[in-house]
Amino acid sequence: MKINIRKRIIVKSTLMVFAFFYATLTFAQHSTPWNVPEAAKLKKNPYPSEEFSLDRGKKSYKLDCIRCHGAGGKGDGTSSGKLEKTVADLSSDLVQNQSDGELYWKISEGRKPMPIAKRTLTDDQRWDIINYIRTFKKTQ
């Protein structure tokens, strides 16, 4: 009988310790700033935002980004509910106020659960996607 109580206490405290670490980890993920090197921020998009680039960007976006970020970039794609993090809203000022270079760097490097796009997309494809996601900007 006594042993059982002790066991229960051990199990409960172990669970509490795990819950605490899990919460800390989740909190840390949300609050970690995503620092982009200054030089990367200044990189210019080699492609003007013209039909050709936008069409190509849209195609790549549909293949590689839409499942998380959604058709309008709001972060409401079909996979978004299954992730441990909130998917960024690409139409938000927070994203739209960043330079092309900054977005390019983030997309290229990725950050879990977002994949590392430089492994799967060419430079051109990534710059075209940036032109395309600029079309999500809210117009007021």
Ligand code: HEC
């Ligand atoms: C598996 C889901 C997933 C896919 C696929 C994905 N993303 Fe993301 N994306 C995320 C999540 C989650 C975040 C937030 C990451 C963070 O803050 O650590 C994010 C963040 C971003 C950001 C940064 C926003 C900020 O806070 O500055 C940009 C830009 C972005 N994604 C664009 C894209 C583009 C473009 C693609 C396609 C090439 C893509 N993502 C594919 C899930 C995804």
